[in-house]
Amino acid sequence: MTDTTDTLERAPDSPQAAPGRDVIVRLEDVGLTYDGTREVLRGASLTLREGDFRFLTGPSGAGKTTLLKLIYLAHKPTTGQVRVFGEDVATLPPGAMPGLRRRIGVVFQEFRLLDHLTAFENVALPMRVAGVNHQGYAGDVIDLLSWVGLSHRIDAKPPVLSGGEKQRVALARALVSKPDLILADEPTGNVDPVMGEKIMRLLIELNRLGTAVIVATHDLGLVRRLGKNILRLKDGRVTLHGPLPEKTDGEERP
Numbered sequence: 253m254t255d256t257t258d259t260l261e262r263a264p265d266s267p268q269a270a271p272g273r274d275v276i277v278r279l280e281d282v283g284l285t286y287d288g289t290r291e292v293l294r295g296a297s298l299t300l301r302e303g304d305f306r307f308l309t310g311p312s313g314a315g316k317t318t319l320l321k322l323i324y325l326a327h328k329p330t331t332g333q334v335r336v337f338g339e340d341v342a343t344l345p346p347g348a349m350p351g352l353r354r355r356i357g358v359v360f361q362e363f364r365l366l367d368h369l370t371a372f373e374n375v376a377l378p379m380r381v382a383g384v385n386h387q388g389y390a391g392d393v394i395d396l397l398s399w400v401g402l403s404h405r406i407d408a409k410p411p412v413l414s415g416g417e418k419q420r421v422a423l424a425r426a427l428v429s430k431p432d433l434i435l436a437d438e439p440t441g442n443v444d445p446v447m448g449e450k451i452m453r454l455l456i457e458l459n460r461l462g463t464a465v466i467v468a469t470h471d472l473g474l475v476r477r478l479g480k481n482i483l484r485l486k487d488g489r490v491t492l493h494g495p496l497p498e499k500t501d502g503e504e505r506p
């Protein structure tokens with residue numbers, strides 16, 4: 253079996269460098285074609301281990317969101333194998349999906365906050381859906397909103413929150429079930445650079461505490477500053493790269 257890694261430059265947390273950590277996501281030779289005609293992934297492979305942090309980059313339309321949705325079990329591959337927390341998605345027993353998904357926190361554009369619920373209620377929602385009672389989650393929700401700097405906005409509803417505040421509520425919601433893996437699709441997309449940096453620092457802190465993270469982004473400045481390994485998606489395939497070097501004239505990589 254071939255690994256993910258067509259190219260690996262200075263990647264200290266690479267699969268090769270850390271064989272002791274469990275593999276939590278493995279894609280092997282995955283193809284995904286929408287509607288039988290639109291081939292987005294072709295022979296895509298990657299390995300993610302516990303505690304890894306990866307930026308996911310690539311041209312618009314390359315399939316970054318599609319790849320994250322595959323890992324979140326929202327799509328099945330057309331060909332190849334997807335394993336998440338050791339389970340083969342193709343042969344997942346009925347009823348196993350919610351349990352797997354609870355181990356994954358997502359910050360996706362289309363999973364918007366519910367406008368009629370407060371910040372507290374939005375963050376609490378995954379716990380309520382999982383059948384946890386108020387006492388079981390209230391403390392965690394308050395702590396999380398405080399951690400993302402929103403203690404003062406607990407009772408505010410999304411229509412009166414700024415873009416950055418909404419992103420941080422969404423991040424808190426993704427974290428409330430203490431996931432082993434966070435998938436964030438352009439989490440800094442609609443916020444100013446200072447807020448974008450703050451959101452990324454929160455993700456990095458979370459990763460430092462042990463959560464694996466994949467962040468899809470077009471923001472190469474951020475990728476360069478934060479110095480993390482990169483999964484690059486292009487022509488349907490994934491390659492793993494080390495941190496971007498300092499900018500050089502005319503440089504145009506991911």
Ligand SMILES: Nc1ncnc2c1ncn2[C@@H]1O[C@H](COP(=O)(O)OP(=O)(O)OP(=O)(O)O)[C@@H](O)[C@H]1O
Pocket residue numbers: 286287290292310311312313314315316317318319
């Ligand atoms: N549900 C779908 N049905 C059909 N085609 C789709 C679907 N979702 C995405 N696509 C197409 O698949 C391709 C990849 O889309 P995707 O959103 O995964 O790319 P992306 O790399 O995340 O793009 P961007 O950087 O612009 O957000 C695009 O051409 C898109 O139009």
